[in-house]
Amino acid sequence: MYKIILVDDEKWVRVVLRKAVEQTKLPVVIMQECGNGLEALDALQHHQADLVISDIKMPVMDGIGLAEQLALKSVNVILVSGYDDFQLAQKAIRHGVKDFLLKPVETEAMADCLRRWIQERESREEALRTDISVINSDELSAIARVQQFVMANVHKEISLTDAATLVHLNPSYLSQLFKQQTGGKFVDFVIEMRMDEAKRLLVKTSLRVSEIAERLGYADISYFSTTFKKITTYSPLEYRKSGGMPKEKGHM
CATH class of the missing domain: 1.10.10.60 (Homeodomain-like)
Structure with missing residues (x-):
């Protein structure tokens, strides 16, 4: 289940947003509601969340200010805006805002928005797993080549530098990798x-x-x-x- 924080200075709006999220029946759960961006930042220091759905206009700290603070974190932001401030919402793209919802937010619009976000999130996670798998596969291949090299050249003077040159790795990194993969020193x-x-x-x-x-x-x-x-x-x-x-x- 993906964890969501709702942020809006009006409680009745948060009630509407919560209802819309829950009616989507998607694998998400609202873990907390906040009245402004500052409250949301405080909540994120104590609880892990995957997504923040925030109104764009709020006192203390608005949605764009919140997006700026979260730009370098792994928490995504979806902004809720009215027609009058839609252009302002568009400017938030540079702060990493993932999507926008126009008021009044209906269940179908919320569902479409969350589906897009979930699909992007899962695609990114799958790509990351693939990258890690490729790296691990390459590392295992490098160690296997080093082992074969050693076994084929036991009659010669074999150095870590020779082995590192063979697999195009830094000797220090190869030494660490070899111990990590085999449990023993080169x-x-x-x-x-x-x-x-x-x-x-x-x-x-x-x-x-x-x-x-x-x-x-x-x-x-x-x-x-x-x-x-x-x-x-x-x-x-x-x-x-x-x-x-x-x-x-x-x-x-």
Whole structure:
């Protein structure tokens, strides 16, 4: 249900507007009535609303003044005006006023106006959801490409900058995005993929541990062995002797 605030300095007009809104049977509810624009602004500080239906001429703060205050907010405004001030109402377009209703406001006119507003609102929300979906899809695609890049290049020196260049992203942003999408750091993923390759080479080949370390970019065999043990809880030789079956510790 979309929430509406009615604003008019005459109570009987608010009664007429409320009746017209309720008779439309549209998914809207009037959450509050106010006597002028200032009261409406105060109400909006305490309650969330989607739409304000306001008279254009009121004391303290009129409808155009209210529209000016709400121009940068997510609350839309529909102004109610008489024939004499219709041109004044037209000027309010620059303040983001969505539509106008001419007095006396009848149910059919109110229904048409609200339907247009609801349709525009739902179209905008759908477009926003689509944009977010596209962004999320692009981000997931970028992370998948980075992961494939790492797995295909475990024998090379791989940096975050290299990966960021591949997917045309800022390295810092990619680092944040990678952790957000995978739950782990980019550097830890690189190490994990290298250790997966090390496990494969230990079991499937007769290469010496030093040769495997060198293939994976580790000049220091001691550092390689320490990293391997941190991942698997076994030294490279112990892992080879076990045939690759020892129980492994969780990811870094």
